[in-house]
Amino acid sequence: MATHLGPVEVRPAYRDEQLVAKLGIEILCCEPGLVVGSMPVAGNRQPVGIMHGGANAVLAETLGSLAAWLHAGTDRQIVGLDLSCTHHRWVAAGTVTGVCRPLHEGAATATYEIAISDASGVRTCTARLTCAISRRPAGAGS
Numbered sequence: 001m002a003t004h005l006g007p008v009e010v011r012p013a014y015r016d017e018q019l020v021a022k023l024g025i026e027i028l029c030c031e032p033g034l035v036v037g038s039m040p041v042a043g044n045r046q047p048v049g050i051m052h053g054g055a056n057a058v059l060a061e062t063l064g065s066l067a068a069w070l071h072a073g074t075d076r077q078i079v080g081l082d083l084s085c086t087h088h089r090w091v092a093a094g095t096v097t098g099v100c101r102p103l104h105e106g107a108a109t110a111t112y113e114i115a116i117s118d119a120s121g122v123r124t125c126t127a128r129l130t131c132a133i134s135r136r137p138a139g140a141g142s
Contacts, residue, residue, distance in 0.1 A: 002015065002018070002021070003015070005018070005020060005027065005062075005066065006027050006030040006035070006066040006069070006070070007030065007066065007069050007070055007074050008066065008069055008074055009074070019058060019062075020058075020062055023039055023043070023044055023055055023058055023059070024039055024040045024042075024043060024044070025037055025038070025039045025058070025059055025062055026038050026039075027063075027066065028097075030066055030070065031070070032070050032071065033101065033102060034099070034100070034101060035063045035064075035066045035067045035070070035099075035100040036063070036097065036098065036099050036100070037059060037062060037063050037097070037098050037100075038095050038096065038097045038098070039055065039059050039095065039096055039098075040094075040095050041091055041092065041093055041094055041095065041096065042093075049092055050090040050091060050092050051090065051091040051092075051096065051124075053085060053087050053125075056085055056087065056096070056116055056124075056125045056127065057083060057085050057127065059096070059098045059114070059116060060083065060085060060098060060100075060114040060116065060125070060127035060129055061080050061083055061127075061129055063098050063099075063100035063112070063114050064080070064083075064100055064112040064114055064127075064129030064131060065078055065080065065129070065131060066100075067100050067101075067102060067110070067112050068105075068110040068112070068131040068133060071102070071105045071110050071133075072110065072133045076133055076134055076135070076136075077133075077134035077136055078131050078132070078133060078134075079131060079132050079134070080129060080130075080131055080132075081109065081130045081131060081132045082128075082129070082130040083127065083128070083129050083130075084127065084128045084129075085125055085126075085127045086125065086126045086127070087124070087125050088123055088124055088125060088126065089122070089124050090124070091118050091124050094118060094119040095118075095119055096116050096117065096118055096119075096124060096125075097116070097117055097119075098114050098115065098116045098127075099114065099115050099116075099117075100112050100113070100114045101113055103128070106133075107133065108132065108133055108135075109130055109131065109132055109133060110130070110131050110133060111128065111129065111130040111131075112128070112129050112130075112131075113126065113127070113128055114126070114127040114128070114129065
């Protein structure tokens, strides 16, 4: 199992429990100002056969959280504070790709827009994620 997700080390006790692996999310680019990932429709469907909106939300939060870690540093605790997804059209097959870019990167919060498109490049979902950035080092407790 993967030991890192982008810049973030996956703790050994949780390596077999990663949602990104269960949904088939792959990180294609992970650099400051741009995080890109893809996800298959297969395995992430609603009962009627189209992509589940919750899968879009997981892809968006994954990409935005990685972007926030790149901004703040992996020694900080990053948590999603607010996530909004607008589903523009359904997807029934293939792969979707999310492109995450910053809208605001501050000391205590960071906000990102994640544009999710189908294999032909048509936008299917627009998400906005705001992450809280803790001054406390990651793993330091509550």
